[in-house]
Amino acid sequence: MQKEMESRRVRSSMNAVIVACDMVTAYGTGIDACWNGIAAGKSAITPVTRFGTRTFQSSYAGIVPGLLYHQASSLVMQMLVSLFSRSSGIIPPDAMLLLATTKGEIDFLEMNILNDAADAAESSLKRLLEKTTELTKVTGMGMVFSSACTSSSAALGYAAALIQSGKTDCILVVACDSVTEFIFSGFSSLMALDAVPARPFDKNRSGLNVGEAAAYAVLMSTDRAAREQRHLLGRIAGWGMSDDANHMTGPSRDSEGMIIAIQKALQSAGMDSKTIGFIAAHGTGTLYNDAMEMRAFHAVFSDQVLPVYSIKGGIGHTMGAAGLVEMIIALKAQREKKIPPTVNLTVPDTDAAGWASGTSQTLDQRTTALITNAGFSGVNTALILAEQ
Amino acid sequence: MRRKLHYDFHAPDERYALSKHDIFSYPFKNFGRLDSLSRITVAAVALAFRDAEKPYSPDCKQAIGIVGTSKDGSLVSDREYFKDYMQGGRTLSRANLFIYTLPSSPLGEAAIHFGLRGPLVYATASTDTLPALMTIGADMIDAHQSNMMLVGRAEQDEALYFLLGGNSEQGSFSFLDMQSIVSTMDDIPSILQASSDLQEKKGVA
Numbered sequence: 001m002q003k004e005m006e007s008r009r010v011r012s013s014m015n016a017v018i019v020a021c022d023m024v025t026a027y028g029t030g031i032d033a034c035w036n037g038i039a040a041g042k043s044a045i046t047p048v049t050r051f052g053t054r055t056f057q058s059s060y061a062g063i064v065p066g067l068l069y070h071q072a073s074s075l076v077m078q079m080l081v082s083l084f085s086r087s088s089g090i091i092p093p094d095a096m097l098l099l100a101t102t103k104g105e106i107d108f109l110e111m112n113i114l115n116d117a118a119d120a121a122e123s124s125l126k127r128l129l130e131k132t133t134e135l136t137k138v139t140g141m142g143m144v145f146s147s148a149c150t151s152s153s154a155a156l157g158y159a160a161a162l163i164q165s166g167k168t169d170c171i172l173v174v175a176c177d178s179v180t181e182f183i184f185s186g187f188s189s190l191m192a193l194d195a196v197p198a199r200p201f202d203k204n205r206s207g208l209n210v211g212e213a214a215a216y217a218v219l220m221s222t223d224r225a226a227r228e229q230r231h232l233l234g235r236i237a238g239w240g241m242s243d244d245a246n247h248m249t250g251p252s253r254d255s256e257g258m259i260i261a262i263q264k265a266l267q268s269a270g271m272d273s274k275t276i277g278f279i280a281a282h283g284t285g286t287l288y289n290d291a292m293e294m295r296a297f298h299a300v301f302s303d304q305v306l307p308v309y310s311i312k313g314g315i316g317h318t319m320g321a322a323g324l325v326e327m328i329i330a331l332k333a334q335r336e337k338k339i340p341p342t343v344n345l346t347v348p349d350t351d352a353a354g355w356a357s358g359t360s361q362t363l364d365q366r367t368t369a370l371i372t373n374a375g376f377s378g379v380n381t382a383l384i385l386a387e388q
Numbered sequence: 389m390r391r392k393l394h395y396d397f398h399a400p401d402e403r404y405a406l407s408k409h410d411i412f413s414y415p416f417k418n419f420g421r422l423d424s425l426s427r428i429t430v431a432a433v434a435l436a437f438r439d440a441e442k443p444y445s446p447d448c449k450q451a452i453g454i455v456g457t458s459k460d461g462s463l464v465s466d467r468e469y470f471k472d473y474m475q476g477g478r479t480l481s482r483a484n485l486f487i488y489t490l491p492s493s494p495l496g497e498a499a500i501h502f503g504l505r506g507p508l509v510y511a512t513a514s515t516d517t518l519p520a521l522m523t524i525g526a527d528m529i530d531a532h533q534s535n536m537m538l539v540g541r542a543e544q545d546e547a548l549y550f551l552l553g554g555n556s557e558q559g560s561f562s563f564l565d566m567q568s569i570v571s572t573m574d575d576i577p578s579i580l581q582a583s584s585d586l587q588e589k590k591g592v593a
């Protein structure tokens with residue numbers, strides 16, 4: 001008994017807690033800008049002007065105000081510079097760096113092919129890792145994590161695992177992706193875009209809008225956070241990763257991969273489904289993704305109805321940054337005791353009725369969040385976010 | 389079991405050439421549609437399964453994950469996609485080229501064909517990527533995210549994948565195989581060192 005209690009104490013001293021975070025989204029710089037916009041039900045999705053969209057399926061995207069396209073500094077680097085100019089004294093120099101992105105500085109490749117104005121090799125993820133290391137001044141090991149639109153949630157899960165296992169006690173997770181002609185044309189070719197601002201979980205939804213964002217979170221062991229007298233924002237209690245092994249771009253029709261990811265997350269957190277108070281869903285606004293997620297939620301939470309929301313009607317689908325941005329908004333929801341509305345949702349689809357809503361709701365005593373993400377190649381992630 | 393097979397997808401040498409029928413235990417659907425990095429990745433993974441004597445079938449998905457890397461990520465496919473889009477008058481692009489512009493796409497093709505239900509991650513480290521990937525693979529098994537992990541690296545003309553599995557002894561890992569197509573001998577010492585480090589950390593001789 002004493003041994004078990006000691007082991008429990010050691011485990012809890014190595015819990016992965018979030019001690020700092022920040023973001024840049026289409027609402028502007030800072031968490032409050034994004035939270036306030038979403039909570040007010042206002043969308044930051046606007047027509048794109050940085051390249052022509054006449055021949056594409058849509059002209060809408062979640063664009064960060066003030067960024068300059070095809071300049072010496074890439075779109076993601078402009079966002080990261082803005083973000084880390086606000087982080088003085090927050091990031092420990094010995095932190096390990098996990099950088100999550102799908103396409104990083106792909107605008108350099110565009111510039112190279114369009115007018116030979118840049119070196120295409122500058123678009124490599126390894127190069128972005130070097131620049132981010134320099135920008136954040138961290139000296140720990142650096143690594144890029146890229147698993148499509150689950151990149152940052154996978155990085156967060158892995159970071160939590162490293163801390164829980166005692167392999168390290170501080171990790172900086174950085175995520176970024178931008179809206180470029182390369183990416184926009186690609187999603188359009190897949191017929192994935194909504195011609196109007198995206199409507200996740202709505203009966204009349206017809207696609208996603210791409211969005212850009214950069215964000216970071218500092219994760220620490222409970223012990224180190226206590227030593228450094230850090231304010232605890234929340235705790236990553238569990239995580240799960242899976243693959244559908246089914247299709248490159250379409251989600252599974254039986255939701256089995258997402259169900260596995262959620263079950264792994266609950267298991268690693270040592271929780272059952274009744275612990276979860278709300279769900280921050282991937283909710284892209286495509287017909288198939290949202291239906292796949294709702295099937296998974298119905299299967300896992302069989303006899304319950306939980307509040308579900310998506311923030312992608314507000315900021316668009318921020319690709320590799322989505323999981324981290326969504327975790328930060330879930331932290332804010334826990335603190336504010338409020339479930340944000342799903343922006344642009346007016347008539348919930350049959351499977352989402354009673355779960356997703358276009359209006360905000362008060363969060364009851366069950367505040368633990370489930371955060372889900374999915375992406376190309378059939379990847380799925382689930383994170384369990386507990387209040388500290 | 390240790391063997392080394394040589395295969396060059398771009399300029400097959402008569403002495404070593406294998407056809408895709410020799411590599412896969414059942415036909416690979418739409419193999420010709422895959423980009424070059426995906427082709428060599430799935431071939432290396434098939435050889436890793438064969439060498440580990442681990443069967444796979446289209447009817448049975450398995451709790452195996454994959455973590456892989458490549459020096460230039462998806463740069464070749466990125467160029468191909470965007471040049472094609474430009475040549476098409478900057479109006480419409482080809483979805484079939486776009487799907488390979490993610491560095492994780494070759495791993496996705498492997499997951500679909502071999503029924504890999506575990507974690508799927510492309511990663512690259514500031515230094516010594518392959519040993520770092522091996523650690524990620526071991527960590528995934530340790531965290532019960534997967535029973536086994538495929539770990540490897542693929543380039544346009546060479547690839548190396550191996551299968552890492554937790555063995556019956558608690559807290560230890562073993563290589564189930566190490567398989568390469570074309571020579572990637574530069575990687576071998578670092579992998580062996582990483583393997584030895586892992587075993588040492590786990591207290592296994």
